[in-house]
Amino acid sequence: MSRFMRTIEVDDEVFAYLQSRSEPLVDTPNDVLRRELLGSVGRSAGAAGARRTGSLTPLIEAGLVSAGDVLQHHQSRLKRTHTATVTADGWIEIPDGQAFPQPSPALKAQTGSSINGWGQYTHVPSGRRLQELREKAAQ
Template identity: 45%
Template sequence: MAPVIRIDDEVYAALQDKAKAFEDTPNDVMRRWLGLQDGPSNSGKHRRGDLMPLIRSGALRAGSQLVWKRPRKGVVHTAEVTPDGCITIGGVEGKPFKSPSGAANALCGYQVNGWTQWARAADGVLLDKLR
């Protein structure tokens, strides 16, 4: 079990201001500020992604394809679930995204709730409905 650190409302608000919306926890912000690599995770190598509970429940599996259909733009984005519950985006290089929102934000350039945008490609069910 991780130790508990109590902070006041002002410090918490400052951490929220520095956070990447829909992606960071206060711990992520503090690790970045302190210059620490991704924290110790359940795997010991890096953090597990936000889709890990869906993998554990069987709603998704490593290699599952995700789609985000944007009819107004005439675009369909594709992504894949990694074994550690992260998301890799087709055609986008770099590290996998920890959250669906982080992946969506990288594609559109603004804050969006990825849970309500990405769907399981096999049947079109939104990630938000799988939780």
């Protein structure tokens, strides 16, 4: 693979999309494009389609969360409820098919606002916030 970097220009809408699909302070725009277009993650990705494990993996490994479990956030003022599903590799998938390795970007994609997903998503089967489950898994 060539390491020669080329510069491309993208409009604001495309850049916003890249930002919505990235993990802040981890992904570069190139990482997002590589994942979206080629199905691989990062510069050291192995087989096509591979992606790193998501941040819910420790909760799955601790037996506190399972693949397919539903997460929920209710915006009482707006009378809206947002749901998401835990994937087998610890990512959060929202109903429109987007998947995120971290809860906060997933919740931002649903609400349009930066919200602490760890503190606001409730794990429906247990009725507990993700933050509480994360603290329990760390013990």
